[in-house]
Amino acid sequence: MHNFLPIAYFENQFIEFENAKISVATHALHYGTAAFGGLRGIPDSQNPNQILLFRLDRHCKRLSQSAKFLNYEIPADKIQQIIVDFVKKNRPTVSFYIRPLVYSSGLGIAPRLHNIEKDFLVYGLEMGDYLSPGGISCRISSWYRQEDRSFPLRGKITAAYITSALAKTEAVESGFDEAILMNSQGKVCEATGMNIFIVRNGQLITPGYDQDILEGITRDSILTIARDMGIPVVERPVDKSELFIADEVFLSGTAAKITPVKRIERFELSPERPITDRLKEKLTAIVENKDPDYKEWVYIIPLD
Template identity: 80%
Template sequence: MHNFLPFAYFEGQFIPFESAKLSIATHALHYGTGAFGGLRGIPDPQHPHQILLFRLDRHCKRLSDSARFLQFDLPASTIESIIVEFVKKNQPTTSFYIRPFVYTSDLGIAPRLHNVAKDFFVYGLELGDYLSPEGVSCRISSWYRQEDRSLPLRGKISGAYITSSLAKTEAVGAGFDEAILMNAQGKVSEASGMNVFIVRHGQIITPGYEQDILEGITRDSILTVARDLGIPVVERPIDKSELLIADEVFLSGTAAKVTPVRRIENYELPSHRPITDKLREKLTAITENRDPQYQAWVSVVSLS
């Protein structure tokens, strides 16, 4: 059961969440011609009546870029100002998740992006841990990550998430928590909605953009923080066998944050995860605005 925030931004205005309705004939519903973002917000632990948003500018820029694939000109600055007003309107009191969404809003039946109306909405819900912070089990999915030559993987296109949904349900049905998808070349790509990292011999290794991954904002944050901490980072293809003998494996994403992997298939991974734990603690301090070095990553919204 989700606890949705009371107000949504819909069709150019803020209205009660339960009043934001779409027609069953909406173009995006039939063809997956939408794109979404997702960012977390938390009440400032140090200052009442303030909300902290992690890397708001990057999230808005990525959604603006995704909208361009739909031939929709939606400036990042417009998205950002609406999200700030959305937070002020809702006055959240606990950790929450914001879902902005751009979509083809016409009621037509032809699969196209030209001569079709587009729109933008925002809603939110209370959200704690998306995955267990104690660690998750993963299955290697029988479904493969799409290729950029057939689908614009630099955007969070809604239609692309059928593959993630198939992989996630397959994994859960087989008794696992999460799925890891390979790409068409048989290399590790990503999880159902998270980027994948392994640690071997003191190095952090993660698939590069050429492995058909999403350009994750949490991923980028982890790579920056790791380099600043002096931890070696390598972006390169990862074989399935490397997952099974890694010293540490973890997933990253806006919802998942930094989530350790404790088992892949029937291979138990080490429970001692010093690098994963260090990065998770560092990211938590940053998102709570307790790290002066990364204060530029945190947007402060005053509710008073």
């Protein structure tokens, strides 16, 4: 069961979540003509009258860019203001997740992006750990990540997530926690909703944007933090066999944060994860607004 926040933004107004409903004929429901964002918020442990959002500006910019693929113009600053108002109206008291969505709201039957209404909504739910923070098991999926030449992978388009859903269910039903997808070139791409990192010989390695990955905001944050900490960073293609012999492997994302991987297929990974642990500790401090060097990444919403 999900504990949804009581107020949603729907059809240009704030209403009770239970009343935010769409028609069964909604275009986005049938054709995946929608794009979403996702960001975490937490009450400030140092000031109970404040809510902290991590990299709000980047999330709003990415969603605004994703909307362009749907022939929809919605400025990032408009998205940001609605999200801030949404948080103020809900006044959450525990860690939570915000889901903004742009979508084709018209009731047309043709698969198109022109001459059809678009809209924007926001809802949220309470959220703790998305995956086990102690480590998870992964399998290599039989499903492959889409290619940018046939799908706009620089956007978080809802239709793309059928591949993630297929891979996730395949993994769980075969005894694993999560799936790792390869790209069409047979290189490591990402997990079902997370980017992937490996550590080999003291280097932090992750697939680059040319590997058909999602441009993850948490991924970008980790790369910046690692470089600032003096950890060598390499963005390059990663072979499947490297996963099995890596010193460390972890997944990253808004929901997953930094989640270590303890087993891939039949290969057990070391329980010692010094670089993963350092990065996780640093990222946690930043998100909680306890690191003065990254205060610009934390948006503070006063509730008074």
